[in-house]
Amino acid sequence: MSDHTAEPVLELTGAGFHHRGARSAALSGVDLRIAPGQMVSVLGAQGSGTSTLCRLAAGLLEDRGRVSGTRTAAAGSGVVMLGDDPEAQQTGMTSYVRDELRLPGRLRGRESHSEPGAGTGACDHAAEAALADLGGAHLLDRRLDSLSGGERQIVALAGLLGLRPALLVLDQPGLSLDAAARTRLLHGLRQYCAEGGAVLIAGHQEDELSAACERRAFLREGQLVELPAGEASSADDGTLEEFGVWSSLPGQTQAQPMSSSPGQARDAGLGSRGSDASEVAESAGPAGSAGPAEAAGQAAPSAVDAVRPVLTVEELSVSRGGTPTLEDFRLSLAPAEIVTLEGANGSGKSTLLRALAGLLGRDADVSGRICSAELALDELPAHRRAGTLAWVGQDPSAQLSASTVRAELERSVPLPRHRRRDRAAVRAARDGVVTELLHRTGLSEAAQSHPYDLSPARQKDLVIATALLLRPQVLLLDEPTLGRDHPGMQRLTGLLRDVAAAGAAVLTTTHDLAWAEQVAQRRVRLDSTHDHSSTHRPRTTAETDPPEPKGP
Numbered sequence: 001m002s003d004h005t006a007e008p009v010l011e012l013t014g015a016g017f018h019h020r021g022a023r024s025a026a027l028s029g030v031d032l033r034i035a036p037g038q039m040v041s042v043l044g045a046q047g048s049g050t051s052t053l054c055r056l057a058a059g060l061l062e063d064r065g066r067v068s069g070t071r072t073a074a075a076g077s078g079v080v081m082l083g084d085d086p087e088a089q090q091t092g093m094t095s096y097v098r099d100e101l102r103l104p105g106r107l108r109g110r111e112s113h114s115e116p117g118a119g120t121g122a123c124d125h126a127a128e129a130a131l132a133d134l135g136g137a138h139l140l141d142r143r144l145d146s147l148s149g150g151e152r153q154i155v156a157l158a159g160l161l162g163l164r165p166a167l168l169v170l171d172q173p174g175l176s177l178d179a180a181a182r183t184r185l186l187h188g189l190r191q192y193c194a195e196g197g198a199v200l201i202a203g204h205q206e207d208e209l210s211a212a213c214e215r216r217a218f219l220r221e222g223q224l225v226e227l228p229a230g231e232a233s234s235a236d237d238g239t240l241e242e243f244g245v246w247s248s249l250p251g252q253t254q255a256q257p258m259s260s261s262p263g264q265a266r267d268a269g270l271g272s273r274g275s276d277a278s279e280v281a282e283s284a285g286p287a288g289s290a291g292p293a294e295a296a297g298q299a300a301p302s303a304v305d306a307v308r309p310v311l312t313v314e315e316l317s318v319s320r321g322g323t324p325t326l327e328d329f330r331l332s333l334a335p336a337e338i339v340t341l342e343g344a345n346g347s348g349k350s351t352l353l354r355a356l357a358g359l360l361g362r363d364a365d366v367s368g369r370i371c372s373a374e375l376a377l378d379e380l381p382a383h384r385r386a387g388t389l390a391w392v393g394q395d396p397s398a399q400l401s402a403s404t405v406r407a408e409l410e411r412s413v414p415l416p417r418h419r420r421r422d423r424a425a426v427r428a429a430r431d432g433v434v435t436e437l438l439h440r441t442g443l444s445e446a447a448q449s450h451p452y453d454l455s456p457a458r459q460k461d462l463v464i465a466t467a468l469l470l471r472p473q474v475l476l477l478d479e480p481t482l483g484r485d486h487p488g489m490q491r492l493t494g495l496l497r498d499v500a501a502a503g504a505a506v507l508t509t510t511h512d513l514a515w516a517e518q519v520a521q522r523r524v525r526l527d528s529t530h531d532h533s534s535t536h537r538p539r540t541t542a543e544t545d546p547p548e549p550k551g552p
């Protein structure tokens with residue numbers, strides 16, 4: 001239990017921050033006192049100041065602008081922070097998980113908080129124990145560059161938990177974690193608070209972690225509003241939406257009307273089903289889900305069977321580094337279909353999308369057939385598949401290279417062959433397309449920004465926009481929901497429905513089951529034979545879920 005009378009681990013009084021060169025303050029008048037044992041969440045829309053608050057709490061802002069007010073933090077084992085960029089969680093100074101886990105303790109030369117005098121060995125032990133508690137014991141001897149996004153996040157969290165700081169500041173810690181990992185993390189954080197630690201969780205999405213905090217606050221335009229103690233557990237959908245926060249908790253409705261033609265989506269929903277029951281790995285949604293997927297699933301099969309798939313995948317097997325990741329995977333996608341790809345961390349979702357796009361490295365062994373309506377894609381190199389399959393990977397920054405957002409889009413649309421005298425008209429047409437896409441992806445105001453100055457979620461918007469410029473038949477999206485607030489999620493949903501309404505299929509990975517329920521016509525799940533207590537590498541297979549029983 002938290003001790004409210006104890007010396008606080010963090011106290012901000014009238015605190016604010018003004019980024020150098022910015023027109024207005026990112027934070028102002030923030031009062032926040034966190035005592036040992038407390039778990040506090042601060043949620044807000046993208047741009048509301050949540051990441052800045054995390055950095056302020058962790059004392060990482062001093063050289064970036066003007067800090068105002070006062071900040072008092074626990075001395076000694078202090079405040080440590082995990083940032084919100086899933087791709088920047090590793091130090092880049094080690095190659096193996098075991099070394100990476102030990103590094104935070106080594107860098108600080110710090111003794112274990114819980115066992116003063118025990119030396120860095122205690123930190124190592126605590127980090128390895130934290131990794132096991134988070135379900136990652138089997139990762140200990142793995143190379144860092146072979147980890148999935150969620151596995152990287154687990155390793156980063158375990159390394160910091162091993163330090164046993166007085167306050168752990170976590171910016172969107174649930175990002176890229178599956179539901180089981182989020183539950184294990186919650187358990188670990190509670191245990192850590194019970195032992196005298198404290199946690200500040202920030203983000204744009206309500207999940208199991210933020211919902212479990214005993215104190216809950218929201219940021220709006222840099223101002224902090226804390227819910228009264230009695231209301232902390234009852235922040236409802238209305239409150240969250242008011243502050244622009246998305247809820248990824250299962251059972252939340254947040255339904256929006258379909259913007260695409262329901263008839264089109266309905267036909268598409270079943271179009272890929274083959275006569276062989278094992279041909280398609282799909283599920284109509286978990287028991288109890290009642291999203292558009294099931295509605296579509298009740299369309300007359302005869303009408304739908306006539307639709308030609310835009311993508312057919314047969315007997316796809318992938319091993320990476322000699323270990324099977326996917327085995328005999330089958331899937332077909334119909335035009336205008338939105339399909340979510342779900343599964344535990346490390347179950348092979350990103351591997352599947354990369355295999356479809358032809359983007360796996362030389363360490364991967366890929367076999368099986370991948371066909372569009374016209375082409376044997378598996379016989380083509382990645383750049384020739386790209387006209388059919390547009391891939392938006394987990395790390396958006398890896399797909400950005402221009403110096404402004406607008407230039408990034410312009411370079412994605414090569415001008416068609418034209419006569420010199422038509423040049424102005426051709427350029428104007430391209431400008432029009434780019435302006436329209438900037439608007440649809442909410443990036444108009446950022447058009448002249450450097451892509452690397454955008455948050456990861458907005459970088460993803462930009463990469464999605466570049467992918468759409470290719471007018472693909474299939475859009476492959478890896479974790480597009482990460483780090484989005486409520487408006488950002490709505491924009492994404494609308495965009496995907498528009499893509500589908502124009503006849504393309506969308507295959508998107510996600511851990512946000514509430515969103516999947518809302519957006520998907522079909523939900524495909526990869527199951528891992530992953531034993532968290534084992535030290536063996538996980539083996540993953542594509543499983544076919546029996547379709548949900550249909551209503552009368």
Ligand SMILES: Nc1ncnc2c1ncn2[C@@H]1O[C@H](COP(=O)(O)OP(=O)(O)OP(=O)(O)O)[C@@H](O)[C@H]1O
Pocket residue numbers: 145146147148149150151176320321325343344345346347348349350351352363538
């Ligand atoms: N280069 C590699 N060499 C060996 N194994 C790899 C490599 N890349 C990924 N893996 C392993 O393959 C498995 C599947 O990884 P993948 O990234 O496809 O999972 P995922 O389902 O996308 O996970 P997450 O939800 O965490 O993003 C994991 O066990 C991962 O550790």
